[in-house]
Amino acid sequence: MRQDDWSLLRDMLLDSTVATVSRFGFQDVNRRRVDDAGPWPRTVAMLGFAGHDLSGTLALAAPAGTLAATHPLHSEDSDDLDDWLGELCNLVLGRLKADLIDHGIVVEIGVPMIVSGGELRFRNFRGAPFVYELRSGERWFRILLDATANTNVRLAPRDVRATVDRREIHLF
């Protein structure tokens, strides 16, 4: 994949993340690239995806205060916040997947895994990861996408949409 396609993928990821978290009260978001060396927050959600043209891992993390502030039921229980982080990761990647499909790339998504520990750091990337911090006041998320792609694949908008409108209820 060419550099401009990687840039487009990065923008799609950031737009997907901002669109997702803004649904849960995380507004006026500033985004900035950060060092991937860490350390990361104590809890990280990781979700793999794979397809013929593109595969990789998405990681999403946030401090407990951010997760509690965006939790739809306003829970502060640590297990609930871990679950919520995994679901947010799922929502972000689901939205990114839809954008990818409408740009001609199909991937399959796994189920989120939650990793907890002190001084968490990532090592041995498959590609050149994007790591960004999304900040809204004192609250913040950190997101990492590590992916590899076939050399010849291009991200090009399809003439006809291949996904349903996410805003609508579809009853058959």
Next chain:
Amino acid sequence: MGTSGKKILVVDDSKTMRLLITELLSGAGYVVIEAVDGADGIEKLGAHRDTALVLCDLNMPRCGGLDMLTRIRANELGPVPVVMLTTESHFELVREARARGAVGWIVKPFNPPSLLAAVKQVAGDG
């Protein structure tokens, strides 16, 4: 009872999603049964044969939503309507779910009033 106390089975591996949907539907008078994946959903459906509607996630450990749909029909658990509630939006998956007997598809994150309206419609309370 507001919506005749009908039973709705919610199948999702995310506790947050299950609680969110349960709060919404319970507030409208439904009795909500929760399952953590498709295998648990099949078991709960067997124990609650009078379930009026199943809301089912797609990507779950052990047994996903499409496999659950197939097993519901194969195990003759009745003609219970199943609506998929998922982050996925690929036409091919929607078509696959419909072919396996799903009656609806809702993309997360959902709008609560829209979800409740869809549940009422499918459950015959609309």
